[in-house]
Structure formats: C-alpha cells, structure tokens
Amino acid sequence: xxxxxxxxxxxxxxxxxxxxxxxxxxxxxxxxxxxxxxxxxxxxxxxxxxxxxxxxxxxxxxxxxxxxxxxxxxxxxxxxxxxxxxxxxxxxxxxxxxxxxxxxxxxxxxxxxxxxxxxxxxxxxxxxxxxxxxxxxxxxxxxxxxxxxxxxxxxxxxxxxxxxxxxxxxxxxxxxxxxxxxxxxxxxxxxxxxxxxxxxxxxxxxxxxxxxxxxxxxxxxxxxxxxxxxxxxxxxxxxxxxxxxxxxxxxxxxxxxxxxxxxxxxxxxxxxxxxxxxxxxxxxxxxxxxxxxxxxxxxxxxxxxxxxxxxxxxxxxxxxxxxxxxxxxxxxxxxxxxxxxxxxxxxxxxxxxxxxxxxxxxxxxxxxxxxxxxxxxxxxxxxxxxxxxxxxxxxxxxxxxxxxxxxxxxxxxxxxxxxxxxxxxxxxxxxxxxxxxxxxxxxxxxxxxxxxxxxxxxxx
Amino acid sequence: xxxxxxxxxxxxxxxxxxxxxxxxxxxxxxxxxxxxxxxxxxxxxxxxxxxxxxxxxxxxxxxxxxxxxxxxxxxxxxxxxxxxxxxxxxxxxxxxxxxxxxxxxxxxxxxxxxxxxxxxxxxxxxxxxxxxxxxxxxxxxxxxxxxxxxxxxxxxxxxxxxxxxxxxxxxxxxxxxxxxxxxxxxxxxxxxxxxxxxxxxxxxxxxxxxxxxxxxxxxxxxxxxxxxxxxxxxxxxxxxxxxxxxxxxxxxxxxxxxxxxxxxxxxxxxxxxxxxxxxxxxxxxxxxxxxxxxxxxxxxxxxxxxxxxxxxxxxxxxxxxxxxxxxxxxxxxxxxxxxxxxxxxxxxxxxxxxxxxxxxxxxxxxxx
Numbered sequence: 001x002x003x004x005x006x007x008x009x010x011x012x013x014x015x016x017x018x019x020x021x022x023x024x025x026x027x028x029x030x031x032x033x034x035x036x037x038x039x040x041x042x043x044x045x046x047x048x049x050x051x052x053x054x055x056x057x058x059x060x061x062x063x064x065x066x067x068x069x070x071x072x073x074x075x076x077x078x079x080x081x082x083x084x085x086x087x088x089x090x091x092x093x094x095x096x097x098x099x100x101x102x103x104x105x106x107x108x109x110x111x112x113x114x115x116x117x118x119x120x121x122x123x124x125x126x127x128x129x130x131x132x133x134x135x136x137x138x139x140x141x142x143x144x145x146x147x148x149x150x151x152x153x154x155x156x157x158x159x160x161x162x163x164x165x166x167x168x169x170x171x172x173x174x175x176x177x178x179x180x181x182x183x184x185x186x187x188x189x190x191x192x193x194x195x196x197x198x199x200x201x202x203x204x205x206x207x208x209x210x211x212x213x214x215x216x217x218x219x220x221x222x223x224x225x226x227x228x229x230x231x232x233x234x235x236x237x238x239x240x241x242x243x244x245x246x247x248x249x250x251x252x253x254x255x256x257x258x259x260x261x262x263x264x265x266x267x268x269x270x271x272x273x274x275x276x277x278x279x280x281x282x283x284x285x286x287x288x289x290x291x292x293x294x295x296x297x298x299x300x301x302x303x304x305x306x307x308x309x310x311x312x313x314x315x316x317x318x319x320x321x322x323x324x325x326x327x328x329x330x331x332x333x334x335x336x337x338x339x340x341x342x343x344x345x346x347x348x349x350x351x352x353x354x355x356x357x358x359x360x361x362x363x364x365x366x367x368x369x370x371x372x373x374x375x376x377x378x379x380x381x382x383x384x385x386x387x388x389x390x391x392x393x394x395x396x397x398x399x400x401x402x403x404x405x406x407x408x409x410x411x412x413x414x415x416x417x418x419x420x421x422x423x424x425x426x427x428x429x430x431x432x433x434x435x436x437x438x439x440x441x442x443x444x445x446x447x448x449x450x451x452x453x454x455x456x457x458x459x460x
Numbered sequence: 461x462x463x464x465x466x467x468x469x470x471x472x473x474x475x476x477x478x479x480x481x482x483x484x485x486x487x488x489x490x491x492x493x494x495x496x497x498x499x500x501x502x503x504x505x506x507x508x509x510x511x512x513x514x515x516x517x518x519x520x521x522x523x524x525x526x527x528x529x530x531x532x533x534x535x536x537x538x539x540x541x542x543x544x545x546x547x548x549x550x551x552x553x554x555x556x557x558x559x560x561x562x563x564x565x566x567x568x569x570x571x572x573x574x575x576x577x578x579x580x581x582x583x584x585x586x587x588x589x590x591x592x593x594x595x596x597x598x599x600x601x602x603x604x605x606x607x608x609x610x611x612x613x614x615x616x617x618x619x620x621x622x623x624x625x626x627x628x629x630x631x632x633x634x635x636x637x638x639x640x641x642x643x644x645x646x647x648x649x650x651x652x653x654x655x656x657x658x659x660x661x662x663x664x665x666x667x668x669x670x671x672x673x674x675x676x677x678x679x680x681x682x683x684x685x686x687x688x689x690x691x692x693x694x695x696x697x698x699x700x701x702x703x704x705x706x707x708x709x710x711x712x713x714x715x716x717x718x719x720x721x722x723x724x725x726x727x728x729x730x731x732x733x734x735x736x737x738x739x740x741x742x743x744x745x746x747x748x749x750x751x752x753x754x755x756x757x758x759x760x761x762x763x764x765x766x767x768x769x770x771x772x773x774x775x776x777x778x779x780x781x782x783x784x785x786x787x788x789x790x791x792x793x794x795x796x797x798x799x800x801x802x803x804x805x806x807x808x809x810x811x812x813x814x815x816x817x818x819x820x821x822x823x824x825x826x827x828x
Contacts, residue, residue: 131558150554249680253638261598263640263824264572285553356550361573363514366548401554404544405562411545 131402155394179369219342619652
C-alpha cells in the first residue's frame with residue numbers, strides 16, 4: 001500500500017488506470033516526452049483525436065510481438081473491415097429473393113436456405129471483387145485488369161483528401177472540411193481549366209496550383225479563425241462546407257460558369273491542355289493524379305516523421321498547452337496544418353475536375369470529403385495507412401457498380417459496409433471481443449493490488 | 461360474459477405469442493419446390509438498361525418515373541432490364557461503360573448531368589442505342605434519342621386555371637433549382653396567368669417568378685422541405701391562395717404550409733407537378749387543385765418499343781399536349797370548385813395549343 005503511494009503522487013495523480021503506459025511503436029518515441037508531459041499535467045484532457053494513442057496501450061499482458069500484431073491498431077482495422085463485410089454479407093442475403101423463398105421451407109430442407117444465404121453473399125462479393133480487382137471474364141489482359149485501374153482511379157481523390165484529414169487529426173484537429181476544400185479547389189481549378197487558354201503543360205500546372213491554393217485557402221481560413229478567435233474547427237469546417245457548396249451553386253447559375261447557349265448548371269468541358277494525361281492510355285480512366293497521390297503520401301510521411309514542422313504538429317496534437325510551454329507556436333501550427341490539409345484536399349478537387357469529371361457541377365466533390373474522414377480513421381491517421389484505406393474504399397466504390405449490375409445488390413450496401421467499418425474502428429474492444437482477442441484479465445493478485453492502488457490514489 | 465372477456469384478455473398476450481411462434485414455425489414448414497423446375501420465360505433477347513443520376517430510382521421525380529416506364533416495358537414487352545443507380549456524379553461514366561459492356565440494346569440515361577458521359581459512350585459505341593431524358597444535344601447525335609418535354613404547354617393551362625380559380629387575385633410558384641427543366645414550368649404558368657388577365661381584363665398577380673427577368677424564388681435544392689414551407693408561408697402572407705411548387709419532394713413543404721393555412725380557415729389550393737399529386741401525394745388530396753404532369757413512363761416505354769421493333773431514330777421525343785406527353789391532371793375532389801365556364805375555356809385553350817393557334821414559348825422550351 002505504502003509502496004504504491006509515491007508512484008502515484010509522482011506521475012498519475014487521480015488516474016490510477018494509466019499505470020505503466022505502453023508506447024505503441026518506436027516511431028512514436030519522439031512524442032513520448034510530450035505524452036508524459038500530458039499525463040503529468042493531470043488536469044488536461046488529452047486532445048480530441050489522439051489518433052496515435054487510441055489503441056495499443058492495453059493494460060497488462062506480456063508484450064510479445066504476436067500479441068502486438070493482433071491487438072494493435074493495424075489488426076483492429078483489418079478485423080473491422082472483415083466484420084463489416086460479414087455483416088454486409090448477411091444483409092445482402094436477407095434481402096435476397098432466393099433466401100426468402102427457401103426460408104419458407106426451412107424445416108423441410110434447411111440446406112437450401114443455408115446454401116441460398118451463402119450463394120447470395122458470395123455472389124455479391126465475387127462481383128465486387130471482379131469489379132474492383134480482376135475480372136477473369138475479360139477478353140484481354142487489359143480488360144481483365146481494367147477493374148483494378150478503376151479502383152486506383154476512384155482511390156485517387158480519396159487518398160489525397162484522406163491525407164488532409166489524417167494530417168489534421170495528427171495535429172489534434174478534427175477536420176470535417178475536406179468536402180468544402182475539394183469544392184473550392186474544384187471551382188478554381190475548373191475555371192483555370194476552361195476559361196484560360198494556355199499551352200500544354202503550363203495549363204495543367206496552373207490548374208493544379210490553382211486547386212491546391214483554393215483548398216489551402218479554404219482550410220487555412222479555418223486555421224486562422226481557430227487560432228485567432230478560438231472557434232471550434234468542427235463547427236467552422238462544417239459551416240465552410242455549406243458556404244463552399246452554395247457558392248458553387250451560385251457560380252453555376254452565372255453565365256461565366258455555364259456553357260454558351262445553355263442555362264443548365266454545368267460548366268464547359270475543361271480544355272484538353274488542362275486535364276491530367278491518362279497513364280495507361282485512353283482505355284483506362286487512370287490519370288496522372290494517382291502518381292501525384294503517391295507523391296503526396298510520401299510527402300506527408302516525410303512531413304510527419306522526418307521534419308521539424310511535423311514534430312510540432314504532432315506535439316500540438318498531443319497537448320497544445322504543453323507544446324506552447326515547450327516553445328512551439330501553436331497558432332502558427334494550427335494555421336499551417338489546416339492550410340496543408342486543405343491543399344491536400346485541393347488535390348482531390350483537381351483530380352475530380354482535371355482527372356475524371358472534366359467539368360464542374362455541384363456534385364464535383366461527390367462524397368469524397370466525408371469518405372475521406374473514414375479513410376483517415378481506417379488508416380489510423382498514418383500516411384501509408386490512409387493510402388491503403390483509400391485503395392480499399394476505391395475498390396469498394398469501383399466494385400459496387402459491378403455488384404449492382406451483376407447481382408442487383410443495391411449500391412447502398414457498400415455505404416452500409418463503410419459505415420460499419422467506422423463503427424467498429426471506433427470501438428476496438430468490441431472488435432477484439434468478437435474475435436476473442438481481448439487480453440486476458442490480470443492475475444487476481446495484481447488486480448487486487450491495483451484496486452488498492454486506486455483507493456489510495458483517490459484518497460491521496 | 462365479463463369473465464370470458466377478462467379471460468380472453470389475460471390469455472391474449474400468451475395467445476399472441478403462441479400464434480406468433482406458430483407462424484414463425486409454419487413459415488418455415490412450406491413444401492420445398494421440386495428439383496429441376498426452372499421456369500424461364502425469356503421471350504426476347506432485347507435488353508433495356510437504365511442509369512440514374514444521383515437522385516436514384518426512388519427520387520419521386522424523373523428517375524423514378526423513367527424507371528417505372530422501363531419496368532412497364534419489361535412487363536408488357538418481355539424485355540430484359542438492367543439497372544444501375546449512380547450515387548455521385550463520379551459513377552456516371554463507369555456505370556454507363558458497364559451497361560454497354562453488359563450488352564444493352566438501349567441504354568436510358570436520366571438528366572443533363574449525364575449528357576457528357578452519354579455523348580462519350582455513344583461516340584465510342586456507335587452500334588449501341590441510347591436515350592436521354594430531359595436533355596437535348598445540339599447538334600443531334602446519331603445514336604442518342606432525347607426524350608424531352610414542352611412542359612410550358614401544360615403549365616400554361618395550370619396558370620390559367622389558377623388565375624381563374626383564385627379568390628384573392630394572387631397566385632404563386634417557386635422552384636427547387638434554377639435549371640431549364642424547372643423554369644419551363646414557371647414560364648408556362650406565368651404565361652397562363654398573363655393570358656387570363658389579357659382575356660378577362662383582370663389583374664391577377666403572380667409571385668415567385670418573373671418571366672422577363674427569368675428570376676424568382678428557389679429553395680436551392682430538391683431536399684429541404686422546410687425551406688419550401690417557409691417560402692409558401694411568405695406567399696400566403698403576401699395574399700396568394702394558390703401555389704405551384706416545382707421542386708420535387710420539396711413540394712410537400714408547400715403542401716404542409718397550405719394545409720396549416722386551410723386548418724386556420726383560409727381557402728388555399730396546391731398545384732402539383734410531374735405526376736398526378738392526388739395519387740402520389742395523397743396527404744394533400746383536399747387542397748390539390750390539379751397537377752402539371754409529365755408522362756415520362758409512357759414516353760420511355762414507347763421509345764423502348766420502337767427500338768425493339770427496329771424503329772430507332774434520333775429525332776427527339778417531345779412530350780406535348782398533342783401527344784399527351786404533358787397534360788393537366790383531373791381536378792378530383794376540387795372539381796366542384798372549378799366553374800364549368802373555366803373548364804370549357806381550358807378545353808378551348810388546350811385545343812388552340814394543340815392546333816398551334818396559341819403559341820406557348822419558354823426560353824427553356826425544346827429546340828425544334
């Protein structure tokens with residue numbers, strides 16, 4: 001009892017459950033100092049989105065490599081996807097006609113019912129796979145890989161917008177504003193694309209720059225307001241999304257953004273000099289934007305893990321007050337991180353208007369800005385995790401089309417699966433419990449000890 | 461008697477449970493079908509396909525009615541139907557590509573947003589046929605048939621009807637988004653009111669749309685019913701008693717505001733658009749004066765039938781009063797409130813429009 005006492009007084013006042021924190025990975029050792037400052041501060045709540053610290057810190061249990069893999073954040077992501085797919089499969093089966101028919105004579109021939117369930121779910125997922133990765137029925141190698149190219153195409157805006165959201169997460173900012181940032185970027189990029197006449201190369205470059213600046217301005221403005229006035233970034237970004245959308249709709253009702261002789265709210269098609277070249281020729285939609293998305297991922301990785309600026313971002317994310325005390329300019333960091341996040345989302349806007357759509361409509365951002373939040377969450381706010389999550393969601397989106405056509409499964413099922421993924425990621429213990437991966441309870445002796453510790457800690 | 465009743469009451473919960481359980485068990489007790497009875501009524505190889513815009517096939521508007529038209533063709537003509545919904549604008553091109561690859565004879569696309577993608581796929585697949593609803597190409601494309609509507613003709617009748625029925629001398633309209641397929645309703649409505657004033661020497665006012673300035677009241681989208689309700693409330697405050705919302709589901713907001721006004725003792729009426737609101741928005745039956753209908757389902761079925769019989773042409777199908785592609789719905793419950801004289805005048809105007817004696821023009825009218 002008295003042995004435990006000083007330990008608590010030293011570091012964990014009033015927080016006995018934070019005893020011996022495991023640092024999730026060596027890569028985060030840089031922030032360890034800040035984290036410890038956080039716990040020492042005691043009264044401070046950790047930042048709203050401590051993406052790096054959410055999991056991996058399991059109480060007790062031997063820290064073997066295998067255990068780390070299975071209980072660590074990466075595994076939870078994978079299991080969350082798996083679980084969501086299983087439930088999605090059951091949902092598909094429950095709406096299937098054959099399943100409904102066979103259910104009426106379940107007791108007479110249960111195998112029919114079970115095989116119908118199995119067929120319904122697998123048929124849809126096979127179609128999903130064929131629509132997103134490899135279609136064996138294609139009549140040439142090129143056609144067989146066309147689905148995968150489509151996946152990469154759809155993943156492109158998801159990856160860049162996801163990186164923007166992830167970067168802000170790491171700095172402790174819940175950036176809901178990717179949607180608006182994509183829209184503003186799309187407006188500027190599209191305008192440069194259809195209104196200006198410039199030579200090949202320069203035109204596209206200017207489109208890209210305009211888009212990135214547009215997104216960065218829209219994001220940076222949120223950063224400025226937060227840094228200067230303390231307004232909450234969630235409210236700001238949500239409202240900025242609306243402003244961007246209604247501004248876009250207004251513009252599309254002005255002749256400057258309409259096609260000559262038409263009054264539909266759709267812009268002229270972008271000049272041929274202003275669009276991304278297609279990487280593998282015109283048979284696929286995959287465009288240069290994907291290469292840039294890879295570049296952006298590398299850049300964000302470098303920024304976060306190798307640069308001073310990235311360290312400041314993460315320090316602010318871990319604990320802004322401690323960061324301030326340590327001499328970091330929190331205001332500057334907030335503005336910068338929102339601007340960079342906006343710029344990344346802006347790349348998605350460019351990928352839309354210069355890559356796939358080639359026109360500006362009020363649906364230019366689709367739902368990418370919101371999907372990006374899911375992507376960043378699934379990717380655990382790490383650059384390469386976001387990249388992988390972007391690919392996965394791209395595959396879902398691409399495959400959903402094929403699934404709908406081949407099997408009649410509504411495209412909404414993909415949305416359900418996406419939402420389930422978020423749900424499960426938000427509750428790692430639930431996922432672990434489902435797969436029986438929750439760490440075993442502490443030995444009774446230790447548990448008793450820590451209970452004692454808790455009471456004494458509270459008394460002290 | 462009472463004891464029996466109480467007994468029944470007490471037993472009812474358990475009884476219900478038993479019935480429920482039995483039903484569940486019985487539901488699973490049906491006889492399995494004989495193996496190997498596969499009924500395929502495949503009468504034809506013709507496949508008609510449809511790609512929605514982001515509204516989906518349950519949008520209570522043109523996606524839905526076009527889809528229903530295709531489903532009707534499936535039932536009546538025995539064709540195969542392939543459908544795919546677009547969730548976002550990004551889905552248009554992959555969806556269209558997938559449809560063409562799936563071997564569709566005719567692919568139907570809905571709305572101007574699909575215009576570019578349809579054009580592209582039509583050029584890449586000159587042997588496939590396409591039809592696009594509510595959009596027209598200039599110049600025309602050889603293998604795309606536009607399905608468009610001269611809605612102003614029917615809306616003209618609605619405007620005349622409203623002007624002839626109003627008690628306050630003020631009628632109103634508002635739109636969802638300022639696009640040609642919406643403003644064409646408002647243009648026709650405005651002209652109908654104007655024509656009534658000219659004929660009768662009256663001064664019925666129209667709120668919410670100025671045809672000359674091509675500007676008026678819009679809710680901004682086809683979703684927010686509360687905005688529609690607010691707008692309608694404003695119109696009522698300015699003395700209007702008949703409102704025509706051209707905003708899809710947002711029209712229900714107008715309906716709600718009018719119902720409240722009616723409950724407060726005002727004599728107000730609603731004019732629906734696209735479909736016969738008496739049937740599709742039955743909540744507002746008692747205030748539903750009429751509807752400006754676009755019979756898209758019939759048009760879609762007719763286009764599919766022509767193509768199936770080898771009579772495809774890229775000449776636009778233009779829905780008019782003459783071919784009943786657009787029309788004014790019956791007055792249903794409010795029939796008694798429309799004077800017989802007004803009815804016969806409306807019939808005469810319809811005849812004049814069909815004969816070409818009376819020209820209804822809108823900036824958004826289909827280009828001949």
